[in-house]
Amino acid sequence: MIVLSFLGCISNASFADIATLQKQESKVIQQFQKSNFYEVNTDIEQAVVRLIANDPSSFKHNFAQLEKQGYVHIQYSPDKKLKFYSFDVSGGGTMGEWSNYVQYATAKTQHLDEFESGYINQIQPVRVQNKTIYLVRSYYKGDSCTGVHHLRAVEIGPKQLLKSYVFNTKQKNLHEISVDYDCRYDQERNNQQNYIKVAAKQVDVMLLNQKLQPQHRYLRYSLGSKGFVYQGIVK
Secondary structure, eight states, X not given: OOEEEEEEXXXXXXXXXXXXXXXXXXXXXXXXXXXXXXXXXXXXXXXXHHXXXXXXXXXXXXXXXXXXXXXXXXXXXXXXXXXXXXEEOSOSSSSOOEEEEEEEEETTEEEEEEOOOSEEEEEEEEEETTEEEEEEEEEEEOSSSEEEEEEEEEEEOSSSEEEOOOEEOSSOXXXXXXEEXXXXXXXXXXXXXXXXXXXXXXXXXXXXXXXXXXXXXXXXXXXXXXXXXXXXXXX
C-alpha cells in the first residue's frame, strides 16, 4: 500500500470549504472537458488527487460535478469511515484499468492512500475480535470477455490502513481472495456478480475446474470468532 504525502488535521466541512471545493471542481472540468477523455484521464486523476490531498475537508465533500462528468467514482463504506475514489485510467479499448485511492482518519490525522484493486463494487464491514474489518470486492477487466474478481480485507490501524488476514484456509490465513472470470462460460453475462458473494456472516467463492470453468458450487467461508473459516463446498 502506497501512502501519499497527505497528513492533515480533520475538520468538518464548512460552507466556505464546500464553495472552495466546488470552484476547484469547476476548474478541473474546464481544463479537460474539451480534450479526449482517454488521452487526458491520467492527468485528470493527478489533478483530482492533488485537490483532495490539499484539503482535509474533501472527505465530507461529494464531488458531484466531477462524478457527473465521469472523472471520478466515489464510494463510502457504510459507516462513512472509508472513502474510495476510483479513476478510469484505461486507454479506451476493451481492457479496463482503474486507479483507486482510499481516504480515512487515524486519531486526528487524515490519510489518502493508493488502494490496489479493480473497479470497486462492494464494501462490506464485518466485526472480528472487536474490530471492524472492511471486505472490499472489485473486478479487474482483462478485456471484454475475461477478468478477475477480487476480494480484499483491510482494517484501520493506529497509524495507517492495514491488511487483515481474516480468511482462514486449511493451509494459511489470507487477506485477499481472487477468482478468474471467462465469459465463454457465462455467455448471457448474468452470473458475473455471483463469482464472489459477500455477506456479513459468510463469503462464497466460485469453484473452478482446471480450465477455469465454473462448477456452480462454492467454497464457503463462515464468520467465526477470529475470521472467516473455510467450511467446505456448497451449492
